Amino acid sequence: xxxxxxxxxxxATTRALIKRTIRVAQLPVGDVxxxxxxxxxxxxxGCVKVDLVLADLNMPEMDGFEMxxxxxxxxxxxxxxxxxxxxxxxxxxxxxxxxxxxxxIRKPFTPEGIRNLFNDILGVVHx
Amino acid sequence: MxxxxxxxxxxxxxxxxxxxxxxxxxxFDEAPKAPATPxxxxxAFSGAATGQLELIADETLGSxxxxxxxxxxxxxPEAAKRSWDALRELANVTCGVLLPKIQNGSxxxxxxxxxxxxxFDATAGWxxxxxxxxxxxxxxxxxxxxxxxxxxx
Numbered sequence: 001x002x003x004x005x006x007x008x009x010x011x012a013t014t015r016a017l018i019k020r021t022i023r024v025a026q027l028p029v030g031d032v033x034x035x036x037x038x039x040x041x042x043x044x045x046g047c048v049k050v051d052l053v054l055a056d057l058n059m060p061e062m063d064g065f066e067m068x069x070x071x072x073x074x075x076x077x078x079x080x081x082x083x084x085x086x087x088x089x090x091x092x093x094x095x096x097x098x099x100x101x102x103x104x105i106r107k108p109f110t111p112e113g114i115r116n117l118f119n120d121i122l123g124v125v126h127x
Numbered sequence: 128m129x130x131x132x133x134x135x136x137x138x139x140x141x142x143x144x145x146x147x148x149x150x151x152x153x154x155f156d157e158a159p160k161a162p163a164t165p166x167x168x169x170x171a172f173s174g175a176a177t178g179q180l181e182l183i184a185d186e187t188l189g190s191x192x193x194x195x196x197x198x199x200x201x202x203x204p205e206a207a208k209r210s211w212d213a214l215r216e217l218a219n220v221t222c223g224v225l226l227p228k229i230q231n232g233s234x235x236x237x238x239x240x241x242x243x244x245x246x247f248d249a250t251a252g253w254x255x256x257x258x259x260x261x262x263x264x265x266x267x268x269x270x271x272x273x274x275x276x277x278x279x280x
Contacts (some may be wrong), residue, residue, distance in 0.1 A: 010241065011216040013209050017196045058219060060241045087223025089230075089237045107220045108146035 002030035003122050004049070005085055008064065008086065009056035014107075018054060018085070021111040027118050039069025052121055057086040058127040059092070065094060072100040081121050085109065129178040129276050130261030136180065136276040137263055139225035143217060144256045144267065148192040152265040152272070158257070159259075159264055159271040161249035166211060166220040168244045172278055174237035180222045182214065183247055183256060183273040189214040192267055210225050215242040225276075 005022070007015045021079050022029045032050060035041035039062040041053070053071065057064035064084065071077045078100060084091050087107040095101040102121055105113050141152045162185030171179040187201075189210030194201045196213075219242050226237045247253075253273075257264055262275045 011212055011219070012215050013193055013196060013213045014208070016193075020197060058239050058241060087220045088239060089223060089226040105277070107243050110146065125238060 003051040004031040004033070004036065005029050006033040006041060006044060006048075006053045008035045008038065008048045008053060008059070008067065008083050010036050010059040011056070012036075014056070014085075017111075018114060021114045022118075025111065025115045025118075027115065029118075036061075038062030038064055038070075041067055042070060045080070046070070050080060052118075053080055054085050055081045055082055057084060057088040057091055068094075068098065068101065072098060083117060083121060128260075129176055129229070129278050132225070132276055133261050133263055133274075136221070136225050136274055137229040137265070139228065139231050140182075140217075140221045140265075140272075140274055142224055143220040144192075145190070145222060148195040150188075150191065150195065150268050152267055155264060155266050155271070158251075161253035162271055165247040165249045165253070166214055166244055167247035168242055170212065170218045170222045170242040171240040172222060172226060174226075174235055175235040176231035176237075176278075178277055178279045180218060180225065181216050181226050181273075181275040181277075182221075182262065183271075184214055184217075184267065185270040185272075186210050186214075188267050188270050189217075190273060192201070218242040264269045 007018050009015050011022040019032055035044055035061045055064045068082055081102040085105045091104055095104045144150045164186040165183050166186050168182045190206040192213040193209045194206040199206045261277045264271050264273045
């Protein structure tokens with residue numbers, strides 16, 4: 001079964017790293033969408049359905065804190081798993097206070113961390 | 128005075144660079160000259176302490192980071208295209224690793240700004256930058272990487 005993922009991070013380098021990890025690990029991911037800030041991500045989520053959102057927190061325009069709150073408050077989106085991928089020191093506290101957040105990966109992360117995340121959240125079996 | 132946390136900042140930078148891009152930091156034996164194409168990256172933070180973390184790095188280090196992350200050749204134009212972005216992300220990650228180290232028992236939550244990057248005039252500013260408090264210059268894959276942590280009023 002192929003899953004779709006939305007990567008939300010203002011760093012194109014980080015988005016590319018996550019995409020590469022997905023490809024190299026041969027994770028069963030079909031469509032990979034990208035957004036550079038929370039505002040663009042919410043617009044995208046209004047048009048496409050995804051199985052997982054990987055969200056940075058520290059972004060311009062609309063940060064990940066606000067984006068995540070809006071996702072969790074939206075009846076159409078609140079069941080979409082959101083995982084934080086962040087360097088923010090208070091990311092763990094934010095995740096604890098929002099039960100809809102399914103996990104947190106601290107930056108700097110390793111490809112193994114991303115692979116394990118996909119296994120935990122989507123139940124995929126990775127190589 | 129945040130300058131007292133310089134060692135913690137160096138540790139955070141080393142951890143970030145090694146984990147992100149497999150680039151090690153080494154000390155310089157003698158005072159290095161400015162990078163050939165220096166980029167100045169800055170990220171402000173507030174909370175338990177208010178200050179900013181700055182890096183001055185050669186643009187080629189950013190390309191090297193991208194190349195290592197993406198499995199590209201160092202000279203690949205795709206790596207060069209993202210060099211500034213990679214340096215901003217390095218500052219972002221380094222700051223995130225550093226701030227818990229300087230929490231000093233405070234329960235106040237840290238806030239990080241979005242990092243910014245601009246070209247740096249080495250002729251005018253390198254010597255003054257490296258002579259200022261809270262600065263260390265390290266060897267990152269053969270190029271000088273200057274780090275500064277300082278209070279911000």
